[in-house]
Amino acid sequence: MTDTAGERHASASDVSKRKAAAAARRAQRTPKLTVADWVDAAMSVLLTDGVGAISIPRLCEHLGVTKGSFYWHFDDLEHLLEATADHWCAAQNDSVRGLHGLEALPPDQRLQRMGELLAGDELLKVEYAVRDWARTSPKVFDAVKSLDQRIFAVLEQTLTELGFTPAEARMRAAILSFIGIGFVHGRDTLPTPTSEQIRATFDFITGK
Amino acid sequence: MTDTAGERHASASDVSKRKAAAAARRAQRTPKLTVADWVDAAMSVLLTDGVGAISIPRLCEHLGVTKGSFYWHFDDLEHLLEATADHWCAAQNDSVRGLHGLEALPPDQRLQRMGELLAGDELLKVEYAVRDWARTSPKVFDAVKSLDQRIFAVLEQTLTELGFTPAEARMRAAILSFIGIGFVHGRDTLPTPTSEQIRATFDFITGK
DNA sequence: ACCTGAACACCGTTCAAGT
DNA sequence: ACCTGAACACCGTTCAAGT
Numbered sequence: 531m532t533d534t535a536g537e538r539h540a541s542a543s544d545v546s547k548r549k550a551a552a553a554a555r556r557a558q559r560t561p562k563l564t565v566a567d568w569v570d571a572a573m574s575v576l577l578t579d580g581v582g583a584i585s586i587p588r589l590c591e592h593l594g595v596t597k598g599s600f601y602w603h604f605d606d607l608e609h610l611l612e613a614t615a616d617h618w619c620a621a622q623n624d625s626v627r628g629l630h631g632l633e634a635l636p637p638d639q640r641l642q643r644m645g646e647l648l649a650g651d652e653l654l655k656v657e658y659a660v661r662d663w664a665r666t667s668p669k670v671f672d673a674v675k676s677l678d679q680r681i682f683a684v685l686e687q688t689l690t691e692l693g694f695t696p697a698e699a700r701m702r703a704a705i706l707s708f709i710g711i712g713f714v715h716g717r718d719t720l721p722t723p724t725s726e727q728i729r730a731t732f733d734f735i736t737g738k
Numbered sequence: 739m740t741d742t743a744g745e746r747h748a749s750a751s752d753v754s755k756r757k758a759a760a761a762a763r764r765a766q767r768t769p770k771l772t773v774a775d776w777v778d779a780a781m782s783v784l785l786t787d788g789v790g791a792i793s794i795p796r797l798c799e800h801l802g803v804t805k806g807s808f809y810w811h812f813d814d815l816e817h818l819l820e821a822t823a824d825h826w827c828a829a830q831n832d833s834v835r836g837l838h839g840l841e842a843l844p845p846d847q848r849l850q851r852m853g854e855l856l857a858g859d860e861l862l863k864v865e866y867a868v869r870d871w872a873r874t875s876p877k878v879f880d881a882v883k884s885l886d887q888r889i890f891a892v893l894e895q896t897l898t899e900l901g902f903t904p905a906e907a908r909m910r911a912a913i914l915s916f917i918g919i920g921f922v923h924g925r926d927t928l929p930t931p932t933s934e935q936i937r938a939t940f941d942f943i944t945g946k
Numbered sequence: 947a948c949c950t951g952a953a954c955a956c957c958g959t960t961c962a963a964g965t
Numbered sequence: 966a967c968c969t970g971a972a973c974a975c976c977g978t979t980c981a982a983g984t
Contacts, residue, residue: 562947562948562949563948563949580873580874582790582874585976585977586976586977586978587975587976587977595948595949595950596949596950596951597950597951597976597977597978598948598949598950598951598979598980599948599949599950600978601977601978601979601980602947602948602949603948605978606977606978607976607977607978661923662870662873665788665870666788666790671926671927674927675926675927678924678927678928679927679928682928701935701938701939701942702942704928704929704931704935704939705913705917705939705942705943707920707924707928708916708917708920708921708924708928709913709916709917709920710920711919711920711923711924711927711928712915712916712917712918712919712920712921712923712924713916713920714923715869715919715920715922715923716886716915716916716919716920718879718883719879719882719883719886719887719919720886720887720890720912720915720916720919721912723912727909727912730909731909731912731913734909734910734913735913770966770967770968771967771968793957793958794957794958794959795956795957795958803967803968803969804968804969804970805957805958805959805969805970806960806961806967806968806969806970807967807968807969808958808959809958809959809960809961810966810967810968811967813959814958814959815957815958815959
């Protein structure tokens with residue numbers, strides 16, 4: 531909100547830079563913008579300031595064009611967000627496939643690896659932004675949902691391989707899933723556990 | 739977003755109803771709106787459609803006044819949201835005091851009670867809306883943060899009373915806290931656990 | 947095909963004028 | 966003190982006109 535205002539104030543000098551960039555683009559034989567360019571710009575704003583900050587004027591300034599250009603590529607803002615959602619979902623599918631790759635590892639290392647993946651600061655930021663976005667976008671919501679279910683399934687499978695009964699494996703998989711989601715949303719309101727504490731937690735839940 | 743449009747379309751007949759209501763208010767000797775009236779209206783929209791749906795025209799229609807009225811009570815939208823945040827925080831403090839009340843209970847019943855509190859559908863909706871809101875409101879963020887820490891402290895204390903060592907109590911309190919937050923955010927993307935499963939989870943974490 | 951520029955509706959904000 | 970009504974800036978959207 532406040533930074534949106536700051537954005538506006540800085541625009542006087544930015545505009546000329548953008549105009550120069552636009553001219554450069556034209557000279558460089560990339561005169562036409564592509565859908566991907568708009569999606570990239572939207573992604574960049576999404577990660578910096580959240581979904582709410584994605585506005586057409588801001589993207590136009592970023593890309594050095596006027597609003598009419600936007601409406602040639604998209605029907606409306608909603609469609610840009612949908613395209614951006616599709617883009618993110620594709621990337622997400624890759625990382626789900628990354629989960630698949632994990633299944634080659636021995637069960638206990640697999641869990642350790644999933645924990646490390648989640649603890650990464652960059653992933654945490656993306657997850658947080660995207661899960662917020664899921665509130666208003668059914669498409670993103672569906673993607674988040676299938677990711678969550680995929681993770682749950684991998685956990686359940688892994689715990690079964692570790693020798694738990696189906697009921698035990700299901701309960702512990704649910705616990706780990708909720709802890710993971712809680713960790714994404716609670717990292718700012720609760721003390722961040724040390725990696726030592728994370729390991730202890732895993733050992734506890736997996737029964738060592 | 740779509741329902742906002744629906745809201746607009748229904749406004750033709752609503753407006754006359756609101757005007758009648760406004761006239762009624764005047765006749766009933768409650769001619770002046772109070773800050774609390776605006777806050778209540780904002781709360782109602784918050785729970786129905788989220789923070790993003792709180793707009794001045796919508797509240798004005800709801801209360802049967804024009805926008806100028808709003809600006810007599812508040813400097814801007816941000817201040818209304820802040821007042822609404824204060825209101826919610828006060829209610830929240832009460833429920834934190836409710837947690838205090840729990841401390842009279844024997845430790846194991848206390849945990850059971852906290853689980854039941856969280857499982858209530860109404861509380862879950864409020865928590866979800868408010869935690870979303872916390873992303874853009876520092877004041878709400880602080881309130882959520884102190885609530886989370888309060889809950890963590892109560893859990894830690896309870897587990898200590900149950901006979902766990904300080905380190906064990908801290909780890910298990912963290913686990914339960916993250917599960918709780920994860921439950922609030924994951925209830926739509928993961929299968930809702932049955933109350934039987936919830937009980938089993940509690941028993942597992944508390945070492946029975 | 948891809949973009950500009952001007953237009954319009956809607957929301958946030960201001961303010962002079964009413965009671 | 967509390968509110969109306971008209972005004973203005975800004976964003977989303979449209980569209981005729983340019984290259």
